[in-house]
Amino acid sequence: MSExxxxxxxxxxxxxxxxxxxxxxxxxxxxxxxxPRGAWEKPCGGGVPTRALREFAFLLESSGYPRKLINRITxxxxxxxxxxxNFKTPFAVFSRKVLNGLILDRAISAGARFIRSGVKxxxxxxxxxxxxxxxxxxxxxxxxxxxxxxxxFARRRLIGIFPQSDLALAFGYNVAMDGTDFxxxxxxxxxxxxxxxNFTGYLWAFPRPGVMxxxxxxxxxxxxxxxxxxxxxxxxxxxxxGLMPASxxxxxxxxxxxxxxRRSWSELRASGEGWALVGDAAGFADPITGEGIxxxxxxxxxxAEAISHHATGGAAESAYERMWRASFGRELExxxxxLPQFYHGTFLGHLIxxxxxxxxxxxxxxxKTLVDALMGEQSYVTxxxxxxxxxxxxx
Ligand SMILES: Cc1cc2nc3c(=O)[nH]c(=O)nc-3n(C[C@H](O)[C@H](O)[C@H](O)COP(=O)(O)OP(=O)(O)OC[C@H]3O[C@@H](n4cnc5c(N)ncnc54)[C@H](O)[C@@H]3O)c2cc1C
Numbered sequence: 001m002s003e004x005x006x007x008x009x010x011x012x013x014x015x016x017x018x019x020x021x022x023x024x025x026x027x028x029x030x031x032x033x034x035x036p037r038g039a040w041e042k043p044c045g046g047g048v049p050t051r052a053l054r055e056f057a058f059l060l061e062s063s064g065y066p067r068k069l070i071n072r073i074t075x076x077x078x079x080x081x082x083x084x085x086n087f088k089t090p091f092a093v094f095s096r097k098v099l100n101g102l103i104l105d106r107a108i109s110a111g112a113r114f115i116r117s118g119v120k121x122x123x124x125x126x127x128x129x130x131x132x133x134x135x136x137x138x139x140x141x142x143x144x145x146x147x148x149x150x151x152x153f154a155r156r157r158l159i160g161i162f163p164q165s166d167l168a169l170a171f172g173y174n175v176a177m178d179g180t181d182f183x184x185x186x187x188x189x190x191x192x193x194x195x196x197x198n199f200t201g202y203l204w205a206f207p208r209p210g211v212m213x214x215x216x217x218x219x220x221x222x223x224x225x226x227x228x229x230x231x232x233x234x235x236x237x238x239x240x241x242g243l244m245p246a247s248x249x250x251x252x253x254x255x256x257x258x259x260x261x262r263r264s265w266s267e268l269r270a271s272g273e274g275w276a277l278v279g280d281a282a283g284f285a286d287p288i289t290g291e292g293i294x295x296x297x298x299x300x301x302x303x304a305e306a307i308s309h310h311a312t313g314g315a316a317e318s319a320y321e322r323m324w325r326a327s328f329g330r331e332l333e334x335x336x337x338x339l340p341q342f343y344h345g346t347f348l349g350h351l352i353x354x355x356x357x358x359x360x361x362x363x364x365x366x367x368k369t370l371v372d373a374l375m376g377e378q379s380y381v382t383x384x385x386x387x388x389x390x391x392x393x394x395x
Contacts, residue, residue, distance in 0.1 A: 006032035008307075009131055009141035010112075011119045011154050014042065016279025016296035017147030018103035019056075021112035023304035031111075032141065036118035036134060039101035042149075043172060043253035044293075045206050045215055046094045047191070049376045052294040053092055058106065060092065065102040066209040067094040072190040073371060077357040078197040084190070085360065085367045091375055093191075093206045093213070099293075115139075119148075122157065128274060143312045144275040145303070147296075150256045152281035159269060164220050166283065168201060168259040168290055171228050172215030173236060174208075174251045192239070193374065195353040196231060199223075200343045201290070203235045214239070217257060217290045225254075259287040262336040270324055271317040276303055284328070287336045288343075291376055295328060302327050331379070338380040347387060356387065365390040 008024055010017045013035035021033040048067075053059055060067075069090040076082050094102075108114050117133040124130075128142040146154025155161065177188070192205040201218030216232045223231075237244050244250075260268070260283050270282040278284070278299040285292030302323045310316040347355040360367040369386050372378035378386070 004138060005140045006030050006113065007141065008032070008143045008145065008312075009034070009119075009129065009139060010145045010147055011122075011131075012146070012148035012152075012279075012281070013038065013104050013107070013114065014100060014147060014149060014279060014296065015103055015293050016281070016300050017145070018100065018107045019297050020145060020147060020278055020300035020304055021107040021114075022103070022110045023300060024307065025107065025110035025112040027304070027308050029307070032113045032115060032139065033104075033107055034115045034117060034119050034131075034133060035104075036116065038114075038116050039097050039104050041174070041251075042096040042100065043170070043255035044096045045172070045204055045213055046096050046099060046208055047204075047206055047291065048092045048094060048099070048293055049291060050089050050091045051376055052297060053090075055294075056297050059099075059102070062102050062106075065094070065098050067092045067098065068189065068207050068209055070189065070191050070207070073374070074190060074192050075357055075360075075370070075374075076192070076194040077354040078195050078199075078351055079354050081354060081357045081361075083357050083360050083367070083370075085371050087368075087371050093208045095208050095211065119153070122154075124274070142274070143307070146275070146277045146281045147279050147300070148281055150258050150280040152277065154275075155277055155281050158272065158275055158277070162258055162260075162283065163264075165261040166258060166264050167220040168217050168257045169220045169225070169228065169254070170215055170217035170257055170290065171225070171232050171252070171254045172213060173232070174253070175212045175214065175236070175245050176249045177210055177212060178249060194235060195343075198344075200339065203231065205235070205239055212239075219259065220256065257290045257292060258283040258285050259290060259339075260332070260336055262333065262339075265329070265333040265336060268329075269321070270299070271320050273317060274313060276317060276320055278303055282324075284324070284332065286332060286376060287339050288380065289374060289376070294376060295332070298328055299324055335380045338383065342380070342383075359387070359390070363390055 007030040010033045024031040074084040117135040121132040129144045131139045194203040203216045206213040279296035284295035306316045306320040310319045
């Protein structure tokens with residue numbers, strides 16, 4: 001192979017791109033991975049759900065990448081009802097710089113070549129693709145993968161950007177812990193989720209090693225940026241007992257999350273001849289929780305499988321379409337259908353989020369269903385039925 005040729009070029013070294021590069025390189029594919037930032041603090045909660053830890057065991061097995069294990073969650077309903085739940089199988093919260101570093105280090109160890117530069121242009125050639133990087137290099141590849149996130153440049157060029165209805169807007173703060181604030185030890189290991197009234201989304205407080213991560217996410221266009229920032233500031237102030245932490249300790253961030261509308265799934269494409277999209281670039285995040293790290297890994301796995309069993313240029317791309325739908329696509333589509341009901345529907349005469357928190361106070365089974373729903377372990381399709389079944393045991 002010549003120096004500026006690779007069999008597969010992956011644009012973006014986040015969880016989706018770097019994990020894909022690992023899988024491809026491990027199976028002997030000549031893979032090149034581009035990212036201008038390398039491992040960086042991507043705007044994110046960094047919450048890695050239990051099933052991701054179970055299916056991608058390297059996340060906890062790799063040493064030297066600190067994360068916080070969470071066994072306790074407090075939820076506050078739109079009517080200020082509160083519940084704290086302890087659970088046995090933890091989820092993890094990572095700094096995104098650490099998480100991205102872990103995955104990128106694995107990709108490089110597996111043999112993928114990493115180019116620390118952004119792809120600023122690409123075009124088709126007779127036998128694949130030609131790519132130009134921001135630092136002036138030119139590369140050729142047979143197969144092209146867009147793993148460049150929710151604002152994907154690859155997606156824009158290949159099939160067009162997401163419409164507003166397919167996106168959520170999120171803002172947040174990373175607040176350095178300095179030992180002088182008034183958090184109790186208990187809070188440092190506890191996640192807090194608040195469901196505001198008339199809101200398609202939620203606020204969160206996630207402890208990470210040395211940092212508290214706060215955020216708010218809701219459907220794009222539902223609230224103005226100013227309204228979201230106000231909600232977030234009030235939440236942070238509340239968390240610290242009425243006083244905002246000093247501004248030097250706070251890093252503000254904002255970004256979009258793909259949360260596809262239910263009408264978008266039937267026509268959704270994640271590949272075409274000679275190319276594919278993975279992770280956020282493909283639209284693969286849970287529309288209800290905004291959780292996308294698991295689906296970034298999962299779509300990378302599915303694409304790696306498709307490429308290892310089928311030839312690229314047609315068969316692998318078709319297999320990928322079938323496989324992502326069967327593996328997690330239908331589940332995400334169902335979540336899109338359930339989204340309005342989850343945040344605005346009622347259950348036994350109360351808003352669902354309020355009813356779940358009310359009932360959870362009295363019933364272990366409801367508590368489990370609620371936590372599982374937030375951890376991605378409970379099917380949204382059966383959520384209402386499962387709650388009803390458990391509620392009957394109380395009534
Ligand atoms: C505020 C917020 C909070 C969130 N919280 C959670 C959470 O707690 N848990 C969870 O599971 N999910 C969460 N998500 C979603 C999660 O961040 C994404 O789903 C996940 O990062 C998707 O991974 P990815 O690899 O597809 O994309 P990304 O992580 O976005 O990675 C894309 C990479 O592509 C690179 N790139 C971009 N353009 C180019 C280019 N032209 N050339 C080369 N490289 C390029 C970028 O530098 C980046 O490194 C949150 C999202 C937001 C915005």
